[in-house]
Amino acid sequence: MGAECYVRSAATQKLVNQIERVADLEKDVSPVNKNQSVCRVSFRAFIAGRWHNAMGEELFNNNESMDQACARAIMVTKVSILESVGGSRLNINQEMICSDKPSPKDRNKVGVGDRVRESEVTPHPLHREEFGFRGSRCRWFIESSPLEKSVKMEQGIICHSPPTHHWVVVDKW
Amino acid sequence: MKVVLGFCIGLGGCAFGTPSTVEQPIQQVRVNCAKAGQISNEMMRVIENPNVSVLEWESSFAALSGHQTAPQRVSSAKTILWSIRTNCRGY
Secondary structure (H helix, E strand, C coil), rough: CCCCCCCCCCCCCCCCEEEEEEEEEEEEEEEECCCEEEEEEEEEEECCCCCEEEEEEEEEEEECCCCHHHHHHHHHHHHHHHHHHHCCCCEEECCCCCCCCCCCCCCCCCCCCCCCCCEEEEECCCCCEEEECEEEEEEEEEEEEECCCCCEEEEEEEEECCCCCCEEEEEEE | EEECCCCCCCCCEEEEECCEEEEECEEEHHHHHHHHHCCCCHHHHHHCCCCCCCCCHHHHEEEEEEEEEEEEEHHHHHHHHHHHHCCCCCC
C-alpha cells in the first residue's frame, strides 16, 4: 500500500529592518461622499538610525469606527514605509506620540532651551526608553557633527513640555 | 582610533566604551542607585566647577573622557548625572 504524500511548505522572511519608534503622528478625517470618509495619517518612523516621513490613508464607510479606520491607515502606512526603507516584514517596537502641525523636520543642531518635536532629534542608541525627571517625561538624544577627520558626538536630554506636543532641550554635552 | 576601557562607578556599576572614531565616544554608565545621592552631588559639583576632585571616583571618572580638560570633565559628569537620573528615582 502506498503512502499518502503531500507537500507542505513554509516560507519565512528575514527581518531586515524594524520600526523602532513612531513620533509626531497626525490624523485627519474628511468626508469623501455621503457614505464614506477617509482617514489620512502622517508620522515619522525611526528605522535603521534615521527618521523617515510616512503618509497613508484608509477609506472607510461612515458606519464604521473612525478610530479603527485610522488604526488600519497607520498599520498599512507602517508596512509601506518599512518596505520602502528595505525591510520586508513588519515588526514593531514603538510608542505612539500624537502631535500637531507644523510638520517636524530634521535639525542639524539644537541648543539648550530649544523647543523641538520629538522626531527632530536622533534617539540615543544606549538610552532608548523614556524616563521621568522632576515630573516630566524625558528622553536622551544624540547629535553628530562632522569634523575634519572625525565626528563629534554630543548627547542631550529633551523633556516633554505639556500641554503642547513640543519637547525642550534641557541639557546637551 | 580611541579605545576606552570599561570602568566602574559606585559599587555595582560599570561603563564600557567601544573603539570609535568619534571625538567623544558614547558610553554606557551603570550606576549603583544606593550611591546615587552621593555620586550625583559630586557630579553637580564638577559641572559647576570642573577643577574640583570627585574623591573616590576620580580615577574611574577620568576613563569616561580621556584627557581631563574642563569640558571633558563636565561631559563625563553630565553623562553620569543623567544616567543616575534615568535609572534611579528621585535624583
